[in-house]
Amino acid sequence: MITTTSISHSKPWLGQNEIHAVTEVIQSHQIGQGWRVDTFEQSLATYLGVRGGVAVSSGTAALHLALLALGVGPGDEIIMPSYVCTAPWIATTSIGAIPKIVDIEPTTYNIDPEKVKEAITGHTRALIVPHLFGLPANVTPLQALKVPVIEDCAQTLGATYNGRAVGSLGNVTICSFYATKLLCTGEGGMVLSNNPATLEAVRVLRAYDGKRTLNTRSFNFKMTDLHAALGTCQLDRLQENLERRAAIAARYFSKLDHLPIELPFVPDDRTHIFYRFVLKVAQPLDDLLERLERKGIQGRRPVYQPIHRYLGLKGYPNSDQAFSSTLSIPIYPSLRDEEVEYIITILCEELG
Numbered sequence: 598m599i600t601t602t603s604i605s606h607s608k609p610w611l612g613q614n615e616i617h618a619v620t621e622v623i624q625s626h627q628i629g630q631g632w633r634v635d636t637f638e639q640s641l642a643t644y645l646g647v648r649g650g651v652a653v654s655s656g657t658a659a660l661h662l663a664l665l666a667l668g669v670g671p672g673d674e675i676i677m678p679s680y681v682c683t684a685p686w687i688a689t690t691s692i693g694a695i696p697k698i699v700d701i702e703p704t705t706y707n708i709d710p711e712k713v714k715e716a717i718t719g720h721t722r723a724l725i726v727p728h729l730f731g732l733p734a735n736v737t738p739l740q741a742l743k744v745p746v747i748e749d750c751a752q753t754l755g756a757t758y759n760g761r762a763v764g765s766l767g768n769v770t771i772c773s774f775y776a777t778k779l780l781c782t783g784e785g786g787m788v789l790s791n792n793p794a795t796l797e798a799v800r801v802l803r804a805y806d807g808k809r810t811l812n813t814r815s816f817n818f819k820m821t822d823l824h825a826a827l828g829t830c831q832l833d834r835l836q837e838n839l840e841r842r843a844a845i846a847a848r849y850f851s852k853l854d855h856l857p858i859e860l861p862f863v864p865d866d867r868t869h870i871f872y873r874f875v876l877k878v879a880q881p882l883d884d885l886l887e888r889l890e891r892k893g894i895q896g897r898r899p900v901y902q903p904i905h906r907y908l909g910l911k912g913y914p915n916s917d918q919a920f921s922s923t924l925s926i927p928i929y930p931s932l933r934d935e936e937v938e939y940i941i942t943i944l945c946e947e948l949g
Contacts, residue, residue, distance in 0.1 A: 607777035652820040656773025659786035660688035666798035707734035728753035731872035899925040
């Protein structure tokens with residue numbers, strides 16, 4: 598029986614393995630940054646096929662440190678999409694750099710390489726490239742621009758682009774491990790790279806103590822062993838996580854394809870891991886979200902608000918269209934089969 602507001606839009610996937618891992622850390626009395634953080638860093642780097650990683654306190658902190666490690670400073674320009682959470686903008690402005698906001702592709706919701714090309718100037722120092730909702734961005738034309746690429750894999754660990762793991766394509770990769778992310782540690786993030794100098798720069802900047810000299814850019818961005826134990830446990834279960842998401846997505850594709858909506862688009866050169874299952878609908882979104890809520894289903898706009906709308910900017914038609922017409926429906930490993938079927942039933946009623 599489905600009760601009102603009983604199906605959350607997002608939910609962390611935690612079980613006895615995670616409880617045991619955290620309990621073990623507490624019993625060890627080593628709860629700050631220790632060997633478990635090192636283990637988590639090495640494990641995720643190995644999974645992505647890169648040289649190393651540096652675990653930090655959040656995905657936003659990871660972006661901040663990645664920019665500093667690339668030598669970005671005041672007056673430098675960083676290109677990013679408008680249709681994304683505000684973390685790239687916050688990280689960029691926090692170090693005095695200038696965000697250059699560009700539009701997205703209308704079908705993938707990822708950053709548009711043509712708009713990036715138009716936005717590049719002599720002051721451009723990096724591109725922040727989020728892979729949104731589980732689908733990789735079109736990286737090849739961005740690499741051809743010869744500007745450092747920061748891959749934002751907060752939503753897309755496990756996906757591939759041209760047969761390569763997302764997170765192994767750019768100059769630097771950042772991850773987020775927020776409570777509802779693919780790897781859940783409550784809070785946390787990581788910077789990964791094949792460049793030893795980049796990794797060392799991030800290690801220096803994530804902590805201020807134990808240094809012979811003062812560094813005004815250093816801060817306390819460390820991860821704890823409690824968070825790292827969760828992250829390592831979640832990484833061990835990532836394949837199971839992705840398989841369950843794929844099974845739910847397949848059910849949605851098979852049962853919703855007759856509706857007057859647009860289902861997620863997956864280009865042939867990449868895989869989608871369905872961190873979010875995003876529909877494009879023709880109905881007024883606020884009304885639809887309210888009706889679903891009344892029937893016990895929590896839907897969401899997949900991006901709360903594009904950056905350009907916060908800034909009062911015009912000229913981002915694809916981001917505006919995505920904001921007004923995209924509906925994210927529940928898809929996560931602990932979603933039960935009967936809940937999936939109920940979501941399908943209600944969507945057919947409301948959208949048919």
